[in-house]
Amino acid sequence: MSTRDEEVLDAITCLANDCWNSATTSPYYPFRLELSSIGSILLGRGSRLIIPQQLRRRVLTLAHEGHAFPSSPWVWVATDLLGPLPNNQHLLVLIDYYSRYIKVKFVQSIGSKVLIEEMSEIFSRLGYPKKLRTDNGRQYVSVEFKKYCETNRIDLITTPPYWPQANGEVENMNRSLVKRLKIAYANDKNFKQEIQKFILMHNVTPHGTTGSPPSELIFNRIIRDKIPGVQDIVGEVGESEERDRDFINKEKGKETADRTRRATESKIQLGDKVVLKNVIFPNKLTPTFDTTVYEVIQIDGSVVKISGGGKTYLRNISHVKKISGGSDLDIESSLQSDGSEQGNGASLSTQPPPLPQASMPDISVEKPSDARQNLKLKLKNVGGMWQPVTTSVAESGEHSSCH
Template sequence: MVDRNGMMIEEFVQCCSGCILVSEPNIQPISRIEMPNKPWKKIAIDFTEVPGGHHLLVITDYFSRYIEIVIMASMTAKNTIVKLREIFARFGYPTEIVCDNGQPFSSEDFSKFCFSNGITIKHTVPYAPFQNGLVERQNRTILKTIKISVTMGRDWKTDLQDFLHTYRATPHTTTNYSPSELMFGWNIRDKLPEIKRTVDIKKQKKMTSVQRKKEEIHVIVKILIKKNKLTTTFNPEEHVVIQREGTRLYLKNLETGVITNRHVNHTKRVVNNNPLINTAHEKVSNPENNHKAEMVREPLNIEKFNESRLPETSEKNLQSESSQKRPHLFSERRSKRKICIPSYLNNYHCN
């Protein structure tokens, strides 16, 4: 854009020092990380703090998504090395460790320990936790498990071990295999029996609109100000919806009778009118899904798994495939109209 005097307004604004200082940073697109070809070759480690003076050392394997958690009273470099020696004695030394710039991981003792065992340390950029996103995502799930345990009044250390057992035996959505199967070559046994489930389709039908209008909607309200990391997302006190005006809900507390109004995004519907009861709902499955569930899966082959997980496609192949498909697509979509010579060219010889 050029003004009356011929100056480039866009360039002038881009060179403004005040505009640059208050502008948003440039966000680069997320790039894919090259995945290892075997278990326990590349791991990510991080500390997460639990209220009560405990620290959790979380270790995640990039290939299998296998998790190891160690409960520690202090997260010094010496204690971290002692716990890592115990874990490496079971699984062996990894090739690469991804960690942040915390004091235990940036100390000289930790660097000597990794160098003496042939381990490469890859530190993330300061104040960029997304570079260690694999273990950071696991930390969020772990804190959520502890938060539920504390809310229910149970021992969070016991529930944490139960969570690890269930997680290691459950197929991952990314790999389609359980972490233990990719880590050890076989799946660990859990408490779920391998039986066929029968679902009553009539009981799974949705309620009609008339029944929904007559039904009282019970919700729980989101806690906007949290005390610590173990504070639950929602308050366990139930409310009943009295009236709704667009996204505004008028709620009545069932215990105190106090009427408040909240945004619909700050509420969550309660199943069976009790937020602390863990209700199990079976999904309606068609015969094709039942047939797939009964099929026996082939034994795990790491080489075939890597080929299916990381397909080798070059840019030349992609261009050749696209060039082969384009003429076919355009030939189908282009209309076939008769081309006639304009009348004013009748007196001329046209090639």
């Protein structure tokens, strides 16, 4: 076929006679110093065949056989092992053919069991690929690994033995990783930290082939790094149906919860004097609100920062109660306004508990006296329950006993 290609024949003739002319239209003139020939075969840069024009499309098709470009991310993934490192660790490298997104895991062992565990952790986040290209390492061709791929409907594709170029995408990435590791080793830096920095840089940088960052192609968003982007300056732009639906449903949920709790709009403002709700109740007599007076120094939505008694707290606004002033009378009024609220929602009862049924005489219980009156309460055992006796009945009983 070379003898039928005029461009190849012309180049071979020029090589044999050393008659290159700068005015010639031969496309091989700029590379004349890199060309050689064997009979009717034209070679370039050593041993590379120069394909005749009529065969180029055919050769290109053969070269891409089995390398069809996937239509979506994480469909076709390549993997390889890199190592060992000076610390006897290896790197498990995975790269997505569609986005060029990479994942790297440091492993102490390279057995099939360890690789399956590490890949399962990655696939739990990104899903199982349809195709997984590997070399012919024994950990990849083992029965255990083949069964793992078969169980998860992963088509395992191995490269020809001793031909790493067939897995060129991951091999190219390995060269970049090795370069980074050598720099880290020469400067006595942590391998893992340096590789993490490299991976972040790779995944957020527009790729030379696709023109887009790998993270954007696989996640449909740009991962933030140290370098400021447009989003950091103007914020996120654009609306979506999902965002609108999320906002509407959250508002509905908030309205329902507010109705259930009978919530009202808080009137607490900066500088207000408040008391703090007790959340721990050592006993039944613990008041709902603590007696310490705090000042509101910051309000952020439903969160308030209060200061008082030498301490500062962050609390939900529902846990503080505004007081009208700083006097003891105002504080006591605020504390007693919710006096029935206890830690478990129970309230104190002034009635004594039921006593066991027994034949017991009527007794008198004297209430604590105050400046206004001194009351006596007459109780009578009726059917095992102590019940108060009205004044008229009590007086009647007293008169009848006198007679």
